[in-house]
Amino acid sequence: MTEVLAALGLAPEQVEAVLTAASLAPSVHNSQPWRFRLLPDRIELHADPDRTLPATDPDGHEMRLACGAALLNLRLALQGFGVRPLVTILPGQEAHGALATIRRGGQLAPDDEMLALLKAVPQRRTNRHPFFESGVEGRHRHALVRAAELERSWLHVVDTREEVARMKSFVRRAHTIQLRDPEVQAELESFTGDRPGAADGVPRANAGFRPETQDEWIFRDFQAGERVAGKDYESNPLVAVVCSHYRGQLADIQAGQAMQRVLLTATTLGLSASFMSQPVEVRNVREELRRALGGTLVPHTLLRIGYSTPVPATPRRPISELLMEPTNSAS
Ligand SMILES: Cc1cc2nc3c(=O)[nH]c(=O)nc-3n(C[C@H](O)[C@H](O)[C@H](O)COP(=O)(O)O)c2cc1C
Numbered sequence: 001m002t003e004v005l006a007a008l009g010l011a012p013e014q015v016e017a018v019l020t021a022a023s024l025a026p027s028v029h030n031s032q033p034w035r036f037r038l039l040p041d042r043i044e045l046h047a048d049p050d051r052t053l054p055a056t057d058p059d060g061h062e063m064r065l066a067c068g069a070a071l072l073n074l075r076l077a078l079q080g081f082g083v084r085p086l087v088t089i090l091p092g093q094e095a096h097g098a099l100a101t102i103r104r105g106g107q108l109a110p111d112d113e114m115l116a117l118l119k120a121v122p123q124r125r126t127n128r129h130p131f132f133e134s135g136v137e138g139r140h141r142h143a144l145v146r147a148a149e150l151e152r153s154w155l156h157v158v159d160t161r162e163e164v165a166r167m168k169s170f171v172r173r174a175h176t177i178q179l180r181d182p183e184v185q186a187e188l189e190s191f192t193g194d195r196p197g198a199a200d201g202v203p204r205a206n207a208g209f210r211p212e213t214q215d216e217w218i219f220r221d222f223q224a225g226e227r228v229a230g231k232d233y234e235s236n237p238l239v240a241v242v243c244s245h246y247r248g249q250l251a252d253i254q255a256g257q258a259m260q261r262v263l264l265t266a267t268t269l270g271l272s273a274s275f276m277s278q279p280v281e282v283r284n285v286r287e288e289l290r291r292a293l294g295g296t297l298v299p300h301t302l303l304r305i306g307y308s309t310p311v312p313a314t315p316r317r318p319i320s321e322l323l324m325e326p327t328n329s330a331s
Pocket of ligand 1: 024025026027028029030031062065066069124125126127128201202219220274275276277278301313314
């Protein structure tokens with residue numbers, strides 16, 4: 001364990017606030033797979049090899065998405081302190097093993113959009129509760145699509161009835177395959193339910209309601225409570241696929257930033273969102289999904305978006321546990 005140091009011209013308390021913002025990013029099962037190394041001239045973002053999910057996410061793609069989301073939060077928090085972040089994704093020898101380095105690129109007066117996104121960082125939550133039946137307005141859809149574009153990625157909105165049916169079948173099929181995989185289920189269980197004092201995982205209060213066979217969209221089962229009468233899931237949420245334009249680790253990290261920008265933008269618009277990642281986690285289904293999207297886009301995760309009631313925040317690990325030793329890195 002190490003302490004928060006000054007970096008990029010910011011005092012330790014400011015750096016701590018920046019890392020706190022980063023740590024509020026979403027991650028699969030709330031595994032929080034990120035670590036940070038603080039040096040006077042840079043912050044390094046690394047994946048945490050102790051927090052991988054080898055059965056659910058064998059190639060680490062979702063881990064990189066989560067770290068990309070943390071990177072976006074970190075950029076916003078730096079901008080909130082007037083620092084223009086200069087980001088190098090996959091810096092190579094310069095910072096061995098890092099997913100990204102962030103340096104000070106001068107001063108920056110934060111604009112209104114950036115401040116709104118930053119304000120949304122602690123407000124954003126994965127909401128697994130039923131949504132209201134009201135549809136998402138066209139201008140809000142545009143704002144979400146634009147959010148992904150600004151991060152060099154793409155948000156594919158699932159629109160036609162046929163496409164909705166196809167997506168539902170991908171989710172159902174992948175979910176069924178995962179239910180039969182004891183290792184995937186063991187990883188889910190290890191992060192699920194009431195685990196007193198736990199600083200990670202998905203507590204029961206965030207689990208939504210137990211999936212039922214008649215459900216049209218199948219959500220992951222975090223040992224949710226039984227369905228309350230009258231609390232059925234909405235029939236027609238906005239479903240959108242976060243995509244990149246190419247494959248590879250760089251694209252994963254960019255798509256993670258795009259995913260987070262979409263989620264934060266949704267938060268600023270009063271929209272709730274949850275994930276249905278099963279189809280991208282099961283290799284064959286992911287390939288079919290990719291072809292169904294036209295064969296050029298690379299799908300990263302499915303989002304369900306709509307209006308809902310508030311849910312509590314999930315826990316986070318203390319910042320002290322996220323720090324790597326500042327030494328033994330190339331400077
Ligand atoms: C790449 C990725 C995939 C996810 N997939 C799912 C999913 O399939 N089902 C689900 O209920 N939540 C999913 N989540 C949401 C996480 O469980 C959630 O982010 C985590 O529990 C932290 O809670 P928060 O988002 O409310 O901060 C996913 C998150 C990420 C980043």
